Amino acid sequence: MSGGPVLATEGLVVGYRRRGREVVVLRGVELAARAGELVAVVGPNGAGKSTLLRTVVGAQGALAGRVLLGGEDVGGLSARERARRVAVMLTEPVDVGLMSVEAVVALGRLPYRSWLGGRGERDQEVVDRALVDAGVGSLRDRVLSDLSDGERQRVMLARALAQEPAVLVLDEPTAFLDVARRIELAAVLSRLAATSGMAIVLSTHDLGFALRRADQVWLVRGQSVTASAPEDLAYSGAIADCFAGENMTFDDAAATVVVADNSTPGATVRVDAEGRLRHWAEHAVRRAGCTPTTGDSSLTLKIEPDARWWVDGAEGVGFGALVTHLRKSGSTAR
Ligand SMILES: Nc1ncnc2c1ncn2[C@@H]1O[C@H](COP(=O)(O)OP(=O)(O)OP(=O)(O)O)[C@@H](O)[C@H]1O
Numbered sequence: 001m002s003g004g005p006v007l008a009t010e011g012l013v014v015g016y017r018r019r020g021r022e023v024v025v026l027r028g029v030e031l032a033a034r035a036g037e038l039v040a041v042v043g044p045n046g047a048g049k050s051t052l053l054r055t056v057v058g059a060q061g062a063l064a065g066r067v068l069l070g071g072e073d074v075g076g077l078s079a080r081e082r083a084r085r086v087a088v089m090l091t092e093p094v095d096v097g098l099m100s101v102e103a104v105v106a107l108g109r110l111p112y113r114s115w116l117g118g119r120g121e122r123d124q125e126v127v128d129r130a131l132v133d134a135g136v137g138s139l140r141d142r143v144l145s146d147l148s149d150g151e152r153q154r155v156m157l158a159r160a161l162a163q164e165p166a167v168l169v170l171d172e173p174t175a176f177l178d179v180a181r182r183i184e185l186a187a188v189l190s191r192l193a194a195t196s197g198m199a200i201v202l203s204t205h206d207l208g209f210a211l212r213r214a215d216q217v218w219l220v221r222g223q224s225v226t227a228s229a230p231e232d233l234a235y236s237g238a239i240a241d242c243f244a245g246e247n248m249t250f251d252d253a254a255a256t257v258v259v260a261d262n263s264t265p266g267a268t269v270r271v272d273a274e275g276r277l278r279h280w281a282e283h284a285v286r287r288a289g290c291t292p293t294t295g296d297s298s299l300t301l302k303i304e305p306d307a308r309w310w311v312d313g314a315e316g317v318g319f320g321a322l323v324t325h326l327r328k329s330g331s332t333a334r
Contacts, residue, residue, distance in 0.1 A: 012065035040210035043220030087160035108162025134158035288326035
């Protein structure tokens with residue numbers, strides 16, 4: 001298996017069996033993830049991301065086709081062998097009662113222990129490293145039920161890392177996190193993929209994260225999955241086709257979907273400012289329905305670091321007042 005994909009699918013059909021009937025969610029799924037790769041699974045709500053991930057880790061059977069972990073069919077692996085190859089962090093809350101963080105993370109070593117054996121030196125080393133890698137070293141003696149959702153999620157990540165899997169699968173790992181923790185976790189996962197040699201496959205609604213950090217994106221839509229480099233999917237318009245709809249467009253620069261501004265274009269405003277001040281002044285100008293420019297224009301906005309501004313013979317303080325003024329006068333000016 002060396003050099004080959006650590007995770008692959010062949011002719012996979014993903015879905016559910018209900019009262020003897022098959023409900024197909026995805027068909028013809030041909031995917032491969034290699035050691036060290038970070039794969040982002042993206043797609044609209046209900047497209048089948050979670051169902052795909054559950055099938056890939058063997059938590060639900062495939063309707064047809066195969067999932068290969070390290071070249072072996074996941075269906076033929078014992079639970080113990082499977083747990084050594086793939087670790088999973090799903091969105092479902094885990095009930096671990098009053099266990100300490102360290103004890104929960106140590107559960108990740110179970111696939112390596114004999115039924116009677118305790119935790120060995122190597123197990124302890126792996127647990128310690130997993131706690132640090134997931135950024136929860138300082139929480140090791142706390143009781144899991146006392147932690148915040150974000151902290152608990154990191155503990156679950158540490159437990160998954162303690163399994164030392166070849167493939168780590170995470171379903172929406174950033175869902176509960178605030179913006180700073182989300183960026184932090186994204187950085188941790190990118191670093192882990194690059195340094196640990198694990199393949200990390202995660203589903204996310206954060207397109208910016210997927211496009212900036214992933215080596216591959218698996219785009220789930222219309223009962224199929226397209227796998228490609230993020231730039232291919234953005235450049236070809238596949239991501240825009242998938243997400244952009246009425247009043248939504250895909251913004252290349254921001255690498256995300258934005259609300260389309262279909263209002264009548266307002267005036268062009270020359271913005272006389274630099275750096276962050278310029279960025280937020282342009283933001284306000286756009287919000288007012290006008291177009292910021294660095295070139296010549298009959299309207300010039302001058303703005304100072306304390307947000308005092310002058311435009312079109314008027315003056316004021318603060319971005320809110322600026323937007324109000326431009327909406328009243330700017331959009332009709334030329
Ligand atoms: N247990 C089930 N039985 C039958 N159909 C199901 C079951 N669970 C999910 N589905 C259906 O499968 C489809 C895919 O659901 P899934 O949860 O995989 O989507 P998703 O892409 O993860 O969505 P989201 O972004 O909202 O989390 C949906 O149409 C859903 O209704």
